[in-house]
Every structure is written in structure tokens, then in C-alpha cells.
Amino acid sequence: MGKKQSWYPGHMVATQRTIHELAPYLSAFVEVIDARAPLISRHQPLQQWVGARPSILVLNKADLASQSATTQWIGYFKGRGTPALALTSRNTNAKRQLEQVIRDFLNPPYRLAIVGVPNVGKSTLLNRMVGAHRVATGAKPGMTRGPQWIRMPGGWEWLDLPGVVTPRHSMDWRLKSLGIVPSAAEERFALVEKIWPLITVEGKLPSDWTEWGKNRGFLKAGGVIDEQRTLDAIIVGFQNGKFGRVSLEWPRDAE
Numbered sequence: 001m002g003k004k005q006s007w008y009p010g011h012m013v014a015t016q017r018t019i020h021e022l023a024p025y026l027s028a029f030v031e032v033i034d035a036r037a038p039l040i041s042r043h044q045p046l047q048q049w050v051g052a053r054p055s056i057l058v059l060n061k062a063d064l065a066s067q068s069a070t071t072q073w074i075g076y077f078k079g080r081g082t083p084a085l086a087l088t089s090r091n092t093n094a095k096r097q098l099e100q101v102i103r104d105f106l107n108p109p110y111r112l113a114i115v116g117v118p119n120v121g122k123s124t125l126l127n128r129m130v131g132a133h134r135v136a137t138g139a140k141p142g143m144t145r146g147p148q149w150i151r152m153p154g155g156w157e158w159l160d161l162p163g164v165v166t167p168r169h170s171m172d173w174r175l176k177s178l179g180i181v182p183s184a185a186e187e188r189f190a191l192v193e194k195i196w197p198l199i200t201v202e203g204k205l206p207s208d209w210t211e212w213g214k215n216r217g218f219l220k221a222g223g224v225i226d227e228q229r230t231l232d233a234i235i236v237g238f239q240n241g242k243f244g245r246v247s248l249e250w251p252r253d254a255e
């Protein structure tokens with residue numbers, strides 16, 4: 001299966017069925033969202049699919065989000081009865097942090113599955129949690145297909161589930177800016193017009209993004225700015241945290 005499998009509607013239906021069938025066997029779902037946009041990167045129908053199973057909300061890529069926004073979001077979700085934590089799955093201490101929250105919330109054995117929309121860091125997180133215990137699934141002929149349990153010492157059981165769910169708001173500029181929904185080249189002008197003021201709010205960069213492109217030497221023949229290259233660089237840079245911590249949603253927007 002290719003990397004873009006999540007965009008097949010058939011895969012979506014299969015994931016919904018899988019999640020529904022697996023829910024009774026799980027202690028909880030670990031729902032991964034992007035800390036920079038916790039509302040829009042959350043998959044609302046999931047709450048119905050998982051039935052009575054609890055969800056533990058991971059606001060991932062916390063290293064890229066405004067710390068103040070993330071602190072407020074954690075309070076927001078906890079205040080609504082949802083266990084939530086901010087995490088940077090790329091960091092080695094992510095494992096200990098998530099295990100602690102799960103231990104506080106559940107009793108062993110901990111049977112868990114990671115779900116969420118594309119590109120929020122689900123695979124990174126699973127690898128962090130199971131490390132070298134990860135099993136190869138269905139890659140070779142004759143191997144069992146479908147979800148595989150990864151059993152870890154201490155009563156931890158992680159489900160290696162391709163738990164991708166399709167975002168509901170496929171037109172949303174925040175999801176496109178974060179790379180959760182792909183953006184077409186011709187959409188990037190509008191995206192950058194929205195992101196750039198958020199990036200430059202501290203005044204360290206020129207307020208006009210074309211100036212930034214010129215300074216970076218993104219020029220075409222005759223010295224005119226290469227707009228597309230500048231736009232692409234800004235969006236990729238934003239997604240990778242090149243411009244610092246920027247949140248696209250704040251709890252005050254939710255009210």
C-alpha cells in the first residue's frame with residue numbers, strides 16, 4: 001500500500017468498520033491531533049465509532065505550537081472530561097509522558113490503538129511507544145494480514161492499526177496549511193496570505209512575504225520574484241516549524 005492510501009474512500013469505510021469492531025477489545029483509543037489546530041484536526045465522527053470507549057487526546061507536535069495556546073487547550077479538553085496531553089512524539093520522553101497519563105486513567109492491561117487524521121504523527125508516536133518491538137505486518141506473502149497486536153512488558157498492548165480517518169473539512173485552510181489535507185499549487189497564495197501575518201506577528205520577518213522570498217533569493221530571470229517557489233517554501237517551512245511556534249486555533253475561537 002502506498003503512502004496516500006488514506007485518501008481512498010474505501011479505505012475510510014474499512015477504517016470505520018475496523019474501529020467499530022475493535023472498540024470492545026480496547027481499553028481506550030489514543031486520538032492524535034495537531035496541537036496547532038486541535039479542533040479542526042479532530043475527527044468528530046470517531047466519537048460515535050468508538051462507542052463507549054474512552055479516548056485519550058494527544059495534542060502532538062507541541063514543539064510547533066504556541067505554548068500558551070497549548071496550555072489553554074489542555075485545560076479546555078480536561079474541563080470537558082477528556083484526558084488530554086501535549087506531546088512531541090519526536091522526543092524520546094514522549095513515551096514516558098503518554099504512559100503516565102494512561103496509567104493515571106486506566107488499569108492494566110492497557111489495550112490501545114492510535115487513530116487520527118493524516119500527518120499528525122501517528123506512526124511516529126507508535127514507533128516511539130513500541131520501539132524495536134514493532135512487528136512487520138503483512139509485508140511478506142504468507143504473513144497474517146490486518147491489525148496486529150504489539151505486546152510490551154508491563155501490560156502494554158498496542159494495536160498496529162492503520163487508523164487513518166479522513167478529515168471532515170477538506171477545504172479548511174488550516175488543514176491545508178498543516179499538510180493534513182493536500183493543497184494544490186494554485187491555492188497556496190491564499191494560504192500564505194493567511195499564515196504569513198501569524199508568522200510575522202513578532203516582527204522579526206518582513207511583513208510582506210514577497211520580501212522574504214526576495215531576500216532568500218527566490219528569483220526568476222530578470223530578477224523578478226519566483227512567487228510559486230516562495231509560496232511553497234513558506235508552506236513547507238511553516239509545516240516544519242521553520243518560523244517558530246504558531247498556533248492556528250485558540251480556545252477562545254471555540255466558544
Ligand SMILES: Nc1nc2c(ncn2[C@@H]2O[C@H](COP(=O)(O)OP(=O)(O)O)[C@@H](O)[C@H]2O)c(=O)[nH]1
Pocket residue numbers: 060061062063064087088089090091116117118119120121122123124125240241
Ligand atoms: N515537529 C514535529 N514533527 C513531528 C512530530 N511527530 C511527527 N512529526 C513529523 O510529522 C510528519 C508526519 O508524521 P507521521 O508519523 O508519518 O504521521 P501520520 O501520518 O499521522 O502517521 C513526519 O515528518 C514526522 O517526522 C512532532 O512531535 N514534532
Ligand SMILES: [Mg+2]
Pocket residue numbers: 122123124
Ligand atoms: Mg502513519
